[in-house]
Amino acid sequence: MKKKNELLYFALRNTKLRIGMAVLLFFLLLMIIGPHLTPYKPADFVGPSSAPPSKEFWFGTTTFGEDVFTQFVYGLAPTFLVGIVGGVIGTLLGMLIGFVAGYRGGAVDEVLNILTNVVLTIPVLALLLVLVAYIPVRGVLIEAVFIGLTSWPWAARAIRSQTFSLRTRDFVGLAKMSGMSSMKIIFTEIAPNMASYLFMTFILMFGNSILNAATLDFLGLGPTEGVSMGTMMNLAVQWSALMLGVWWWFIPPGIAITCIVGSLYVMNVGLDEVFNPKLREM
Amino acid sequence: APAAVEYPRNETLYTSGTQWGAPSSWNPLNGGGYATGTIGLVYETLFIYDPLADKFTPYLAESANWTDATTYEVKIRQGVKWTNGQPLTADDVKFTFDIANPNGDTKAGLGYSALWKFLDNIEIKDANTVVFKFKENPAYQEIGFYFYFAPILNKAIWSKMKLEDITGGANKNPVGTGPYKFQAADQDRMVWVRNDAWWGKDVFGKLPAPKYIVDIVNGSNNVALGKMLQGGLDLSNNFLPGVASLVNGGYGIKTYYKEAPYMLSANVASLLINEQKKPMDDVKFRTALAWMININDIVEKDYTGIVKAADPTGLLPIWDKYIDKDQVKELGWSYDPEKAKKILADAGYKDVDGDKFLEAPDGSKIALKVTCPSGWTDWMAAIQIISRDAKAIGLNIEPDYPDYGPWRDAQLKGTFDLTLQNEAQMSSTVWSYYSWIFQNPLDKIATAQYGNYGRYDNKEAFALVDQLDKVKLGDDAAIKEITTKLQKITMTEMPTIPLWYNGLWAQYNESVWTNWPSADGENHALPAMWRGYVNMSGIQMLLNLEPAAKK
Amino acid sequence: MLKIEDITKTYKTGTFGGKDLKAVKNVSFDIHDGEIVSLIGESGSGKSTIGKMILRLISTTSGKIYFNDKDVSLLKDSELKEYYRHVQGVFQDPFSTYNPIFKADRIFSVLHEEFFPHIPASEWKGRVDTALKSVGMNPAHVLNKFPHQLSGGQLQRFLIARALLLDTKFLVADEIISMLDASTRIDVLNLLSDLRSKGLSVLFITHDLSLGYYISERAVILYKGSVVEIGETKKIFDNPVHPYTRMLMSCVPRLDKKWQDVEVELTEKKPMTANGCVFYERCHSEYKLDECAHQSPALVEVEPNHSVACVCCKG
Amino acid sequence: MKRYFGRKLLIYALTFFIAVTINWMIPRFMPGNPVDIMISRAGLRGSAVTQMYSYYMDAFGLDQPIWKQYLNFWIAIFHGDLGTSIFLFPTPVIQVIKDALPYDVALLLPSILLSWFAGNKFGALAARNKNLDNTLLPIGYILTAVPYMWLGILLAWVFCIVIRIFPLGGGYDFSMQPSYTWDFYWSLFNHWVLPFLSLFIVQFGGWAIGMRNLIIYELEADYSHFLEALGAPRKLIRNYAYNNAILPQVTGVALQIGVIVTGALATEVVFAYPGIGYLILQAIHNQDYFLLQGCFLFVVIGVLIANFVVDIAYILIDPRTRAGMTGGAE
Amino acid sequence: MSLKIENLTIYYQTIAGNVRALEDASFSLADGEIMGVAGESGCGKSTLSNSLIYLHAPMKYIRGRVFLDGEELPIHDTQKMNPFRYKKISVIPQYAMNAMNPTKKIGRMVEDLLKSRGENYKEILPEVKNRLELVKLSPDVLNMYPFELSGGMKQRMVMVISTLLDPSLLLADEVTSALDVSSQKAVAEMLVGFRDKKIVKSIMLITHDISILYQTANTIMVMYAGQLAEKASTETIIKAPRHPYTKLLISSLPTVGVRISENRLAGIPGNPPLLLNPPTGCRFRDRCPVAFAKCAEVPPFVEIEKGHFLACWKEGKAHA
Numbered sequence A: 001m002k003k004k005n006e007l008l009y010f011a012l013r014n015t016k017l018r019i020g021m022a023v024l025l026f027f028l029l030l031m032i033i034g035p036h037l038t039p040y041k042p043a044d045f046v047g048p049s050s051a052p053p054s055k056e057f058w059f060g061t062t063t064f065g066e067d068v069f070t071q072f073v074y075g076l077a078p079t080f081l082v083g084i085v086g087g088v089i090g091t092l093l094g095m096l097i098g099f100v101a102g103y104r105g106g107a108v109d110e111v112l113n114i115l116t117n118v119v120l121t122i123p124v125l126a127l128l129l130v131l132v133a134y135i136p137v138r139g140v141l142i143e144a145v146f147i148g149l150t151s152w153p154w155a156a157r158a159i160r161s162q163t164f165s166l167r168t169r170d171f172v173g174l175a176k177m178s179g180m181s182s183m184k185i186i187f188t189e190i191a192p193n194m195a196s197y198l199f200m201t202f203i204l205m206f207g208n209s210i211l212n213a214a215t216l217d218f219l220g221l222g223p224t225e226g227v228s229m230g231t232m233m234n235l236a237v238q239w240s241a242l243m244l245g246v247w248w249w250f251i252p253p254g255i256a257i258t259c260i261v262g263s264l265y266v267m268n269v270g271l272d273e274v275f276n277p278k279l280r281e282m
Numbered sequence B: 001a002p003a004a005v006e007y008p009r010n011e012t013l014y015t016s017g018t019q020w021g022a023p024s025s026w027n028p029l030n031g032g033g034y035a036t037g038t039i040g041l042v043y044e045t046l047f048i049y050d051p052l053a054d055k056f057t058p059y060l061a062e063s064a065n066w067t068d069a070t071t072y073e074v075k076i077r078q079g080v081k082w083t084n085g086q087p088l089t090a091d092d093v094k095f096t097f098d099i100a101n102p103n104g105d106t107k108a109g110l111g112y113s114a115l116w117k118f119l120d121n122i123e124i125k126d127a128n129t130v131v132f133k134f135k136e137n138p139a140y141q142e143i144g145f146y147f148y149f150a151p152i153l154n155k156a157i158w159s160k161m162k163l164e165d166i167t168g169g170a171n172k173n174p175v176g177t178g179p180y181k182f183q184a185a186d187q188d189r190m191v192w193v194r195n196d197a198w199w200g201k202d203v204f205g206k207l208p209a210p211k212y213i214v215d216i217v218n219g220s221n222n223v224a225l226g227k228m229l230q231g232g233l234d235l236s237n238n239f240l241p242g243v244a245s246l247v248n249g250g251y252g253i254k255t256y257y258k259e260a261p262y263m264l265s266a267n268v269a270s271l272l273i274n275e276q277k278k279p280m281d282d283v284k285f286r287t288a289l290a291w292m293i294n295i296n297d298i299v300e301k302d303y304t305g306i307v308k309a310a311d312p313t314g315l316l317p318i319w320d321k322y323i324d325k326d327q328v329k330e331l332g333w334s335y336d337p338e339k340a341k342k343i344l345a346d347a348g349y350k351d352v353d354g355d356k357f358l359e360a361p362d363g364s365k366i367a368l369k370v371t372c373p374s375g376w377t378d379w380m381a382a383i384q385i386i387s388r389d390a391k392a393i394g395l396n397i398e399p400d401y402p403d404y405g406p407w408r409d410a411q412l413k414g415t416f417d418l419t420l421q422n423e424a425q426m427s428s429t430v431w432s433y434y435s436w437i438f439q440n441p442l443d444k445i446a447t448a449q450y451g452n453y454g455r456y457d458n459k460e461a462f463a464l465v466d467q468l469d470k471v472k473l474g475d476d477a478a479i480k481e482i483t484t485k486l487q488k489i490t491m492t493e494m495p496t497i498p499l500w501y502n503g504l505w506a507q508y509n510e511s512v513w514t515n516w517p518s519a520d521g522e523n524h525a526l527p528a529m530w531r532g533y534v535n536m537s538g539i540q541m542l543l544n545l546e547p548a549a550k551k
Numbered sequence C: 001m002l003k004i005e006d007i008t009k010t011y012k013t014g015t016f017g018g019k020d021l022k023a024v025k026n027v028s029f030d031i032h033d034g035e036i037v038s039l040i041g042e043s044g045s046g047k048s049t050i051g052k053m054i055l056r057l058i059s060t061t062s063g064k065i066y067f068n069d070k071d072v073s074l075l076k077d078s079e080l081k082e083y084y085r086h087v088q089g090v091f092q093d094p095f096s097t098y099n100p101i102f103k104a105d106r107i108f109s110v111l112h113e114e115f116f117p118h119i120p121a122s123e124w125k126g127r128v129d130t131a132l133k134s135v136g137m138n139p140a141h142v143l144n145k146f147p148h149q150l151s152g153g154q155l156q157r158f159l160i161a162r163a164l165l166l167d168t169k170f171l172v173a174d175e176i177i178s179m180l181d182a183s184t185r186i187d188v189l190n191l192l193s194d195l196r197s198k199g200l201s202v203l204f205i206t207h208d209l210s211l212g213y214y215i216s217e218r219a220v221i222l223y224k225g226s227v228v229e230i231g232e233t234k235k236i237f238d239n240p241v242h243p244y245t246r247m248l249m250s251c252v253p254r255l256d257k258k259w260q261d262v263e264v265e266l267t268e269k270k271p272m273t274a275n276g277c278v279f280y281e282r283c284h285s286e287y288k289l290d291e292c293a294h295q296s297p298a299l300v301e302v303e304p305n306h307s308v309a310c311v312c313c314k315g
Numbered sequence D: 001m002k003r004y005f006g007r008k009l010l011i012y013a014l015t016f017f018i019a020v021t022i023n024w025m026i027p028r029f030m031p032g033n034p035v036d037i038m039i040s041r042a043g044l045r046g047s048a049v050t051q052m053y054s055y056y057m058d059a060f061g062l063d064q065p066i067w068k069q070y071l072n073f074w075i076a077i078f079h080g081d082l083g084t085s086i087f088l089f090p091t092p093v094i095q096v097i098k099d100a101l102p103y104d105v106a107l108l109l110p111s112i113l114l115s116w117f118a119g120n121k122f123g124a125l126a127a128r129n130k131n132l133d134n135t136l137l138p139i140g141y142i143l144t145a146v147p148y149m150w151l152g153i154l155l156a157w158v159f160c161i162v163i164r165i166f167p168l169g170g171g172y173d174f175s176m177q178p179s180y181t182w183d184f185y186w187s188l189f190n191h192w193v194l195p196f197l198s199l200f201i202v203q204f205g206g207w208a209i210g211m212r213n214l215i216i217y218e219l220e221a222d223y224s225h226f227l228e229a230l231g232a233p234r235k236l237i238r239n240y241a242y243n244n245a246i247l248p249q250v251t252g253v254a255l256q257i258g259v260i261v262t263g264a265l266a267t268e269v270v271f272a273y274p275g276i277g278y279l280i281l282q283a284i285h286n287q288d289y290f291l292l293q294g295c296f297l298f299v300v301i302g303v304l305i306a307n308f309v310v311d312i313a314y315i316l317i318d319p320r321t322r323a324g325m326t327g328g329a330e
Numbered sequence E: 001m002s003l004k005i006e007n008l009t010i011y012y013q014t015i016a017g018n019v020r021a022l023e024d025a026s027f028s029l030a031d032g033e034i035m036g037v038a039g040e041s042g043c044g045k046s047t048l049s050n051s052l053i054y055l056h057a058p059m060k061y062i063r064g065r066v067f068l069d070g071e072e073l074p075i076h077d078t079q080k081m082n083p084f085r086y087k088k089i090s091v092i093p094q095y096a097m098n099a100m101n102p103t104k105k106i107g108r109m110v111e112d113l114l115k116s117r118g119e120n121y122k123e124i125l126p127e128v129k130n131r132l133e134l135v136k137l138s139p140d141v142l143n144m145y146p147f148e149l150s151g152g153m154k155q156r157m158v159m160v161i162s163t164l165l166d167p168s169l170l171l172a173d174e175v176t177s178a179l180d181v182s183s184q185k186a187v188a189e190m191l192v193g194f195r196d197k198k199i200v201k202s203i204m205l206i207t208h209d210i211s212i213l214y215q216t217a218n219t220i221m222v223m224y225a226g227q228l229a230e231k232a233s234t235e236t237i238i239k240a241p242r243h244p245y246t247k248l249l250i251s252s253l254p255t256v257g258v259r260i261s262e263n264r265l266a267g268i269p270g271n272p273p274l275l276l277n278p279p280t281g282c283r284f285r286d287r288c289p290v291a292f293a294k295c296a297e298v299p300p301f302v303e304i305e306k307g308h309f310l311a312c313w314k315e316g317k318a319h320a
């Protein structure tokens, strides 16, 4: 009990965590209430072409006269979705492979290790570009799944080595002597011990998924429907928004991605400080 | 180390917008892939065709005439030299056409091989005269098309080549008769240097003003526009969205017209309809589609006014003279959703199951996709508008953006519902447009079909297109008569729905070169380096250019 | 009850698994009902390895371990679970034996779940309380606490209580008191001894001879994975024969006698002679012979219930 | 040592094998026939279509049984033949890549190495200076979180359009021909700067943060405390911490290479810089399967080589692995 | 009088409050003296030793003064302490196994360390080799990395490093705990040797293993829960302890020759108090068999006999 309170105390006191959390919450909130703040739909041609920000169109309009603010708030959801789905899949895969490799050791470890190395050395996003280019219909979800499926190796590696050191701990031996099955030991004894680590892994995956998705979207290989921060940037660039001075179309999505991903990274460091007493500032 | 070779700004014309990948072939027979300018700057054709004036100008040919209904005598221009010093001969011309003969010795499959459908043989009358002997009843329209299309080759060089080199070789050392010679090429550029010994110097009284032409490989619109703004690009044949605001914004950027649509019309973007699928096989349904599309939104919102709405006949402005205006008034359409609704209601389309979408008269659900390749942003916006308008009258039509490959595949295999296409380009003959719509025969459609992707079947129309093909060049009355019938078919049967005319995208910067083509100036050439356009008066544009410094 | 026959354990070591390390070499001994046997040796001599092999936490490379005449290595799922009902272990570091993020008494509820799911919770609680009391703890004081809120001695007693909850017949106690304070050590030791009187057998692993002597009937002295001396504890202590045992004896810090001025040869990372006596390099015995370098001596009984593996007592 | 290299080689070989196989599968299991596309691009009609269709099918070996195509593919690879580009027909893919490769090397190597050095130095600096840590580090976080291409576009806009101090597009000035002159090098440099910067800046942030965190860990390590207790000056302790923290950063490079390659891809697109990344996108948009295969293969090879170099480098600089492999003390 | 400590009080700052790990410790250490510090885990032994050389957060200096060779040590001032460290006072830390930079050759690290302290490595090198010989290490270890050494070797290497500058006081915290009986003996004897060879003047040897202290120390100081309990010559502490805690502690130690069947030893009932909110007065009160009302006050640590200090109301009074 005491320990948890202590973590909470440090978590609440940690500036990095607080700032990161605040930024993230802000965007989450915007994602939720944003669509209610705007009377338009993202693909509606509602205003004059390329109008600068004004009272009516807070972030201005696109070349087509779409409301940038509307696109922006609607685009947040896919962005978070990619982050979460990609992050969850990546983390789960990383956990599964990391745990099994680390816990089992021996030949299983060897094989999984090679698999990890293979996926790690294949330039994943290049592969992703190639694969994604051929999928007939592309949705945010498929994109997210793809990203998740290819982003696990580093996590698997890290989790494996953690598991490796944990599995020799005596409490694992005790669990074995209590007749627990391997899977049960992994998930009830080892995993909870790495909870903070896994959480941080997820956060990094979350951020990376968003960045990867933005790159795909930007290259025109993102979802073919709906708006996301990446597709907004893609369209803005295709329609020469910056060159034509329509900066309001191009800047907000970039800032949003930077802020969201940045806040995740900052939170990660903050969490590290919370979980690791040595790094705490007294 | 060699000294730095530089192209002085005031002697160099920078162009872009044609070459989409590193220049990799200088083979004029490689229709889709030769480096910008290979035909036109280096290789020349017997004629050039000026669509704005609707005029064939003898070019490598000095003159030509039909001595009888099946005999075409072409006089080769005197004093034309290949850049390797050899003179151009009748042999070269004969050779050029002979290799494309499917029954000849070489049997190269070339863009103008189809000429041999009508051609019997080629004879050399004298050193300067070539006689083309046609079979009975030749298709004059198509023949004219091939004559300004086929690049004349140097027999001495090409006759030594193997078939695969003729059709697919890179021809890295192009020897032509044109005003420019190969200078250098790299992944991102193609450099031509002027051929000061060009025959045109005497004929036109001048050489093209730019000593060098540097064609920049397209990066992205963004980069092209950036370079344009930096003044590093004289002619951009890119589709640059938003250029309207630049033309009026004091950036020194000019277009053919001073106001909307700014650009000449180059091709027609049509809604292709798969007539083999329900309910698109119902002409009423197709008609309703035509009435429901708010083309103005596409023109104004999507294209910010740089394109023009298409005439219901789909005929480009250069073919305006063939349009039967009264008939258009009677049979044509415009945006009227109420009318579209009524047509559908009358035809028995109603919402049976209460999902706010209409069902077909037989009660089956209608759920269609209208497609365009992912990443083609202007078209993506256009089909969004179409989908929106369709939903407004109760038709469930969703936009869909497959990648180019699957999209193209669906056309070739005829598996799409509705899609956009703009293959029908400006050409020397209106036949090219109708043959694209009514491509026949249906049963023999190859996978690499060109046209009629919706598999529209109409014997009468097919016959009319054949008849049109055989009209003599310049016989406008006959053309008008036949096309009036075809216009009627297209407007009542709706094999496709013409939507808007894509522009001959051309933006120029006058800081170094002036006297660009414009509606209000004297230069009425086509401002394009696009493939197939240099020999459609694009070369004229070059000849007309003047250095800005002179002023 | 437990019979160890000629077991060997080879580890793969080196950064990339290139080398073999024989941690245990052909060790045989047995433990009878209600007996405490000490396994004594320096760090790295393979004591824990033997303990873990008995507990099936690691596999044997060769040799057999029999529990009540059953080959332990052949046990599968339910049989293995049954085995763990009777054979349990307690380890050196009480803090690492507990999962730090759970309350310490989770070890009891896990047992409940795994072995006695049919017993109602209330009855189980009663059993836990009884077990805790029998190891001298007040359940009210120690339950519902995190490991770091309990002392090492308490945690070790928890583990012993855990063994009591099962039908434990045999306990591997691996250095269970070396991390404990002097004052708590003796309590845990006494507790072990009390359990013996309830019929429990214990393999008591330690590097401290005084502890082995204090508690066990028999002792096994291990050096570099090999048994060098084995027999009744009293006999070994009163009459240590093997030079290694003697050296160990001389090094034990005692409260009654100051260290003699005997040179200690330190265990450096010295290469071992391939076939010779394991102790050859460190041996200063007057009996040291040249042949010791080539030939490892077998265990020889020097008196009843006391065997030594040294040339000095050949015949 | 042998075993270690044996295993590494196995992994590399396997990766290569899998990558090449994926590579081969790409054009075969994707919708659309590349030959159809070639033909429709050439605008052929009538009998010319069938004629050229069979000609190209034969030329690309697509008319052979699938297993044979696979075999041929491998044989061709070992002959350095990656087929012919469709989009840049008739240029051999290998030639296309050869032309683009120097640009990638010029972009990637310096950006990786320089950002690594600068980032590490900066991170170390931040770890020892509270003010720096508090003010400049957030910037580091922001930099790592910036999407590469977005930064690229901003740079292009500011430096090419607004203040016009750098050219936009291409590998060197369009008014030049390659030559061994200073002017030419200067031009190369000018075109290189912005793409380089956009890669450099983002990576720089990542390394700086990584280093800062690692150093803080090292400063809490026992050996640091021991030195402190013996009154060693902070400078020495930090030097040690830095030298130890650099080790995981080396392995970090290997992990990062794939990511950076992708980043380079986006950057090249933004600046129309004629590298492989740009080619990949063009190949995708033009269904140039063979070019795509070739590019991907080269990226894989590049990444494998880079990883191998990092592996070796790591062995050389970390005494623990070095001794472990040569048999060291034991 | 080598070391003299007056009322040294050190707390740990935690969010839950101050952990009162060392309270009013006053004692002294003579030249040539090896003083063993014994006591249960958590009683403040390491705190005492660490505070003398490197007092850092979360440790907090509360009060007290420390004199070494007559000079006051500014222990609460990290900066001012630096000149004293290593040269006057040095430490073999509890974590000796990890005390050396894992990626530097040991010789290199020693060189760096010495240079940074303004010493000339070249001049000292022969002495380094001497010392290595003293602890039975070959000079080759200077060319090795720490991971190439066994635990015992590392321990001895750190011993050599720590004492290179002949400090006046050496703090040795649990230096034998992780070692085998044989290495334990060797290391302990080497420490004594260092003192005998006057390499160090006096040693504070911290361990919970009293039998080791019996073998090596001149005096033993017993601590309990952050307070000093008793300090006397080794013989006195082992044979005639006065503090009830010491008595119980000594009587619970098994030693060779004792068998459970013959002589069942007994432990000390109860647990030491938490130092976050320790009981007032004598902290052993709750577990003490002879505690009485007076024990609610903190007993002073007084000299009851020559060299025998004690903090107990009962025992102390009886002989005062």
Ligand SMILES: Nc1ncnc2c1ncn2[C@@H]1O[C@H](COP(=O)(O)OP(=O)(O)OP(=O)(O)O)[C@@H](O)[C@H]1O
Binding pocket: C011, C012, C013, C021, C023, C041, C042, C043, C044, C045, C046, C047, C048, C049, C050, C207
């Ligand atoms: N998992 C392992 N992998 C490789 N070697 C190991 C492993 N576990 C133990 N060893 C080695 O086997 C030998 C015996 O180890 P073991 O733990 O059994 O010794 P021990 O007698 O219990 O020592 P200690 O008193 O230090 O616990 C040692 O040299 C050790 O380094």
Ligand SMILES: Nc1ncnc2c1ncn2[C@@H]1O[C@H](COP(=O)(O)OP(=O)(O)OP(=O)(O)O)[C@@H](O)[C@H]1O
Binding pocket: E012, E013, E014, E019, E021, E039, E040, E041, E042, E043, E044, E045, E046, E047, E048, E058, E208, E275
């Ligand atoms: N960093 C810290 N933060 C809070 N409390 C601490 C910290 N370090 C030690 N303590 C507390 O201070 C008290 C004394 O600790 P110290 O390490 O001095 O004990 P010790 O006698 O050396 O014990 P051991 O024998 O286990 O090393 C203990 O109660 C401990 O819980």
Ligand SMILES: [Mg+2]
Binding pocket: C047, C048, C049, C174, C175
């Ligand atoms: Mg052990």
Ligand SMILES: [Mg+2]
Binding pocket: E045, E046, E047, E094
């Ligand atoms: Mg301590």
